[in-house]
Amino acid sequence: MNKRKIKDLLYEQVARVGKAVSSPKRLELLELLAQGENSVEHLATELSISIKLVSAHLRVLREARLVTSHKEGKFVVYQLAGKDVAGLWVTLREVSEEHLIELRMALSQMVAEPSKLTTMNRETLLKHAKDGNVLVIDVRPESEYEQAHLPFARSMPINELANRLAELPKDKDIVAYCRGPFCLFSEDAFQLLTRKGYRVHKLLDGVSEWQAAGMPLMSK
Template sequence: MKKRDLKDLLYEQVARIGKALASPKRLELLELLAQGEKSVEVLAQELSVDIKLASAHLKALKEARLVGFRKEGKYVLYSLSGSDVAGLWVNLREVAEAHLQELRHALDQMVAEPSTLTTLDRPTLMARAKRGEVVVIDVRPAEEYEVGHLPYARSMPVGEIASRLAELPKGKDIVAYCRGPFCLFSQEAYQLLSRKGYRVHKLLDGVSEWQAAGMPLVGMAQAPA
């Protein structure tokens, strides 16, 4: 093979990843699957698309070897092909945030009140949670918590918070997190708990961001260094 043809082939193979990611819905699929394996029915509901379209997006990700699947009874369960794929999503989003003013503006609208965010860095948050000085709540669905979660975090899906208020102490700071900066569950939790008089803040990290920063997780393998 000629050198030029070989170089073209190399770049073409890497471009397969870029082509697979060139869709907002496929990027959202990566974020969803970073929380754990899910069926196409669940993914379609999360994306607000029909199953046929969700399947087409999953096919594109499978062809780029970013997603794998297994069969369980009549269901097909999809998952990321490796923890490095979750890291790829985090890196791509961070580069976009650094260079796209439009994205930063949209994020600023989501975090209209910076005071809602915790000011604790990751090691300090984990240390204070270990000592019981801060209560960290994971407001994602319970099955996502079981796959992997931040150390010392307790599962409290956003839809259950109103009926479980007695489990949360009013004398301590509460930090809520969900799937990452684009997830709105933690905002819902913040609004509900702040109305009830709790000292609550949000953490923009999800498990992918926490893992990409080299921080330990419970129930999920660490990404390669």
């Protein structure tokens, strides 16, 4: 094989990954699977598409070796092929945000009030959470929290939050996070807790962003 053919083959193999992540729904699947393994049925519900369509998207990701699967009873469960795949999603999103003004404008609508966001960096937040000065709440589904969460965070799923307000202190800052900058659960939590008089802020990080920054994670 001549050198030109070898180079073509190398680029072709890398392009397989590029093609696999060229779909918005497949990117969302990577973000969801970065929270932990999940069944095809659950993923279809989260993406609001049919099981047949989500299976087709997962097949493309599997062919690019970005995800793997196994059977649990009658269900097929998918997971990322490695932590580096979650890092790929974070890097791709960050590069897109840096260079696409359209994405920055869309994101600005989600964080239209900078005062919503915590001003603490990751290390400071971790220290304050460890010392009990700040309460970090994870508003994702509990199944995602159990697979990986920020250290010292408490699981408070968004669909349970309104009924669990008595568990939250009003004399302490609360920081809510969910799946990352594109997730709206933390915004819903912010709105609810603000109306109820809590001192609350949002963290744009999800577990993928936290991990990509070299910060520790915990699992139940």
